Amino acid sequence: MEFPRRKDGPAATTRQAGNAAEDRALAYLRAGGLQLLARNYRTPGRGGGEIDLIMRDAAGTVVFVEVRQRASRDFGGAAASVSPAKQRRIVFAARHYLLHHGAPPPCRFDVVSVEADGVQWLRAAFDAAA
Template sequence: MAFPGKSGAARAGTTTKAAGDAAEDRALAHLRAHGLQLLARNYRTPGRGGGEIDLVMREPDGTVVFVEVRGRASGAYGGAAASIGFAKQRRIVFAARHYLMRLASMPPCRFDVIAMEKEKGGVQWLRAAFDAS
């Protein structure tokens, strides 16, 4: 039976936070299996109105990869990857710029998306899913 006003995660007996953490764990394992190294998890900019990056990774060639992880129960409404709209992309780019200001030199960078849909199973890794412009 469905519960009005409750997300799919809440109906299943888990919190949205727990479901998100599990998706990030799975994404992190997938990226590590492909040779990427974790630099930061849930990197946030200080203050209000900033952004958050789920995973900051480094490719073996030194490229810094800012990863947004999205999980959805189904592909309805465009699916997990399509749920990252322009405003969310701008917040991720803002947080990435903040992260990069701490570094001594500017490395090559890109923005990836890890999308997971329960009905499809598996992990979809979208490299260079969007850019900073």
């Protein structure tokens, strides 16, 4: 996988690389039949959470997606980097999102791992009990 390069230097910023990984994950999920509802949803205030992508599948399930990027699978790869603390912040943000969007539909939490050798989509990677 090639990371984006800045015009004035050799490597992209962390934010640029993260945005490129999210773009790649979004294209992959859309090809898999999901529809984008929101991107980079954040809860207000300090200590809240963020959800990289909020999608809906063909059956109407709302899918909260954490996108993780790593250059290699060393130390468990990108998917292994979604810690229990990170899962709790994502669940918190998902609950906040659902409070402001009517009756809660079926939901799940997926992780999309973007690594040098490709994209891996882990459906139902964790649950709200995290």
